[in-house]
Amino acid sequence: MTNEAAAAWERCLGIIRDNVNWRTYQTWFEPIKAVALNQSVLTLQVPSQFFYEWLEEHYVELLGKTIKRVLGKEGRLEYRILMESSSSQRNPASIHMPASTYNRPPKDNNYVDMPLKWDDPTSIKTPYAIPGLKRMQIDPQLNANYTFENYVEGDCNRVARSAGIHVAQKPGATAFNPLVVFGGVGWGKTHLVQAIGNEVRRLHPNKAVLYVSAEKFINQFIDHSKNNEVNDFIHFYQLIDVLILDDIHLFVPATKSQDVFFGIFNHLHQSGKQIILTSDTPPKDLEGMQERLLSRFRWGLNADIQAPDFETRQSILRMKMRQEGLEIPDEVVKYIAYNVQTNVRELEGAVIALFAQATLNKKEIDIDLAKRVMKNFVKTAAKELTIENIQKMVCDYFHLPYDRLLAKTRKREVVQARQITMYLAKKFTKSSLKNIGEHFGGFDHTTVIHSCQTVENLMDTDGEYKEHLLELQQKVQLASL
Known part of the structure; x- marks a missing residue:
């Protein structure tokens, strides 16, 4: 059957x-x-x-x-x-x-969808069209400050940024369609996708670009459904040449919005239009999202953005300083970059808070002022440096389990990490040699002395070793400020 x-x-x-x-x-x-x-x-x-x-x-x-x-x-x-x-x-x-038995006249004699009147913005009701303007003058809802020029590139976002530039140059004509950018809150997804939109408008002024959050899309769909205007809603989104939809993970509980977006997605993709999406999680982890949508998200490129590393955080701070016309000592920049490790928004907020305090109190921006501001800004600031802190920093740096550092083993990678930790503990804490040795499972003070001497000798003879040590030393020094 x-x-x-x-x-x-x-x-x-x-x-x-x-x-x-x-x-x-x-x-x-x-x-x-x-x-x-x-x-x-x-x-x-x-x-x-x-x-x-x-x-x-x-x-x-x-x-x-x-x-x-x-x-x-x-x-x-x-x-x-x-x-x-x-x-x-x-x-x-x-x-x-x-099925309904209700008969009514078709849309036209051939049952073909009526073409939209491109030069008549009143032919459909649109959520974003500026009254009296034509299709190409639909308000793109973009922040002009979000550009590639002020989007700092680092290891954390290099692939996504490069893909974004490629898409902006040839929207809809690359293999990156859709382009799905995913990563944690405050890691720069919105800045990147809006930079793509702004670059498309600069390079292709005749293309209709629209940025919209998934939350606003859902609310618009609900409003149009209540007013029996879903057809207008869908046709409006079918006008867009580059659709940027932010936070698609919000679609998960909105099944009907997923349905209507599925139709819009198909229309745009089949028409050679560019689709750009962002999510807090990888598309494969979006439980509750329809499989037919997930399969389409995999058609293009899924590019992740990681939390900015120490060097990238410094570059972001310096970019923000240039934008605001600020001058901040290098040691203060490093101190903020070390203590604010969560997201870009907090980095920018820290600079603004520091500048505000300096202006209100008529003081120069220095490390002491930074410590006072950061003490109230993030919990990790101005913490007391201990041997345990240094041990954990070294373990993180060398990707070594903490218990391995304390184990009685002669494996080279463990011994080297232990010697460096003892050296840094002697340099940056007031602990006695005996106390340092006890923190490693009961070594005596002669072992600590030998470890420190070994580290100094290797610094003089091994350039790569010295580079690693100086980088670690900088991290510990920032933590001790």
């Missing part, structure tokens, strides 16, 4: 393909599956309640006439709708809905 249903539906699709444009066909008819044919009743499975309602609202007469042509005068449709809460189950639950 399933084979008969599939064959009957395939004959229907042949008629439908001749009566709708190919984008409409791929968006609204390709996802449908025929699941049963009982006498003259063809049962179709559709992905959601919204999908069913859309077909009934826009293509009821086309479907009705097509079914009667294929199955005869008694032919009719029924729908099987997958339950939204069961989409991830092996055998998802479903509900049955009869």
Whole structure:
């Protein structure tokens, strides 16, 4: 029976393909599956309640006439709708809905979607169009301050930034479509995708660019649904040449918004338009997102952004200083970069807080003022430096488990890390040699002396060793300020 249903539906699709444009066909008819044919009743499975309602609202007469042509005068449709809460189950639950028998005039005599009047912004109601302006003058909702020039590149974002520049140069014409940028809060995703939008507008002024958060997209869809204006909503988004959708993880609980975005995504992608998305997590970890959307997110490039490292944080601070016309001593920049390790927003906030304190109190910006400001700004600031702190810093640097550092072993990598730790503990703490040795499982003071001497000798003879040690020493020095 399933084979008969599939064959009957395939004959229907042949008629439908001749009566709708190919984008409409791929968006609204390709996802449908025929699941049963009982006498003259063809049962179709559709992905959601919204999908069913859309077909009934826009293509009821086309479907009705097509079914009667294929199955005869008694032919009719029924729908099987997958339950939204069961989409991830092996055998998802479903509900049955009869097709409407209501007849109404089609959109035009050929059942082809009416073309939009590009030069008439009043032909549809748009969420962002500026009244009286044409399509290309849709407000892009971009922050002009977010550009590639002030987006600091580092190891943490190099791939994503390079991909963004490539996309901006040839939007919709690269393999990076969609471009999905993911990473933690405050790591620079929004800045990067808006920089792409601003660069597209500079290089391709005739392209319509739009930045919108997923939250705003969902709210717009709800408002348009209440006012029976979903058609206007969808057609507006189909106008966009470069769509930038921020925080797509917010789609997870919004199943109907996922449905409508699926249709918009298909239309834009098939039309050669560029889609740029951001998420706090990798797309594969978006539990609750429809698999058909996740598969499309994998069509292009998924580029991650990591937390900025120490060097990148310093570069970001110096960029912020130039923008604000500030001069801050290098030791203060390093101190802030060391103590603020969470995100870029806190780095910028720290600079503003420091400048405000210096201005209000009429004081020069120095390390003492920075310590007072940072003490209230982040919890990690101005902590007391201990041997344990240094041990953990060295372990992190060499990717060595903490318990291995304290183990009685003669393995070279462990011995070297232990010697460096003893050297730094002697240099940056007031602990006695005996106390330092006890922190490593009971070594005596002669072992500590020998370790310190070994470190100094290697610094004189091994350039790479010296480089590692100086980098570690800088980290410990910043922590001791």
